[in-house]
Amino acid sequence: MTAAGSRPGFALRPAAAAAQAAGGERGQEPPPAQAAPQSLPADAAVDLAAERKVLRVDAVLDALDAELIGLVPVKTRIREIAALLLVDRARARFGLAATPPSLHMCFTGNPGTGKTTVALRMAELLHRLGYLRTSKVVSVTRDDLVGQYVGHTAPKTKEAIKRAMGGVLFIDEAYYLYRAENERDYGSEAIEILLQYMENNRDDLVVILAGYADRMDTFFASNPGMSSRIAHHLEFPDYSLNELAAIADLMLAQQRYRFSDEAKTTFRDYLARRMDQPRFSNARSVRNALERARLRQASRLVAAGSDLGKDDLMRLEPQDFLASRVFR
Ligand SMILES: Nc1ncnc2c1ncn2[C@@H]1O[C@H](COP(=O)(O)OP(=O)(O)OP(=O)(O)O)[C@@H](O)[C@H]1O
Ligand SMILES: [Mg+2]
Secondary structure (H helix, E strand, C coil): CCCCCCCCCCCCCCHHHHHHHCCHHHCCCCCHHHCCCCCCCCCCCCCHHHHHHHHCHHHHHHHHHHHCCCCHHHHHHHHHHHHHHHHHHHHHHCCCCCCCCCCCEEEEECCCCCHHHHHHHHHHHHHHCCCCCCCCEEEECHHHHCCCCCCCHHHHHHHHHHHHCCCEEEEECHHHHCCCCCCCCCHHHHHHHHHHHHHHCCCCCEEEEEECHHHHHHHHHHCHHHHHHCCEEEEECCCCHHHHHHHHHHHHHHCCCEECHHHHHHHHHHHHHHHCCCCCCHHHHHHHHHHHHHHHHHHHHHHHCCCCCHHHHHEECCHHHHCCHHHC
16 A cells, blocks of 8 residues: 555555454444554655644543643653654554564552553553554453462453453452462462463553552562563552642533632642541542532532522532531
8 A cells, every 4th residue: 555645644544444454343443543554665754743643642642631630750651652652653664663562561559549540541542553453441350350269260361351452451459469378379370371461462452550559569579470571660649739629620620610719728628638537549539529519519509499590500619518527
């Protein structure tokens, strides 16, 4: 196939052909990023900015910036990976093909720091860049991979891998796969199988391990084979109070709510207290607090009864938060 137009550009295969190339059952998958780029003569030039547009890579990266507060090191790494894959595509067109980079990853951080959310974005990005056939993320934990009896683990693990093939296998709290105290635990069998697939299917499966940093370190120390196959370790730090407040603003705007000026102050006070309490889980705690505030606002409005304008329906007031047990 040759590029359309006089100057070789980044014209892609028509969408239909690409969808077919990506496999029939995945016909509903988004854009034709999968299409193999056409080869170019040695004296041609590529336009990476145009390529980014065609693949709608910037759309994913911009959404990541706009919809996720903070996480600067995570965002930086994602941009680096995007750049690498773009350059790889361009190189391939000049016949400079190299083995695809290994993109298995590990996301460490406390609950509610955005690991699952970023995994979904990552899958989307890798799909657009043609690294993955689909943008699907199959999320599993130990129970989905490890059986209770002899002979149960291999089929279970392989079934999960099969479901994820072409996309991302996201293993939450991955360290539970390994139980140091029990040598005969079937978890090691699941790990062995995972390792095989991570090595042999590295261009068709991205495995993301997620969990707390300290336990993940212990897990890697006991499983050097796993550690050595993970190319990217991304740390998700706890959010600062300012970041949590910004996350709240973002969540409310997405749901068409807003804080009154006083409620904004009350909510910061709420956060400061909540952060010091048990089971605080970062952005998830923010989401839950806002959900409960919506409930209280609704009761308040229903009690008020009449003459409610649009802004009344959108506005959260201090009392919607002050009833929380965090203030007791
Ligand atoms: N930086 C952020 N900006 C805006 N919203 C965020 C951010 N991080 C997380 N969230 C939101 O917080 C909620 C929890 O995030 P997510 O489920 O990704 O966390 P997690 O790290 O996977 O948590 P867990 O370890 O408990 O599984 C989601 O609703 C997500 O949209
Ligand atoms: Mg999660």
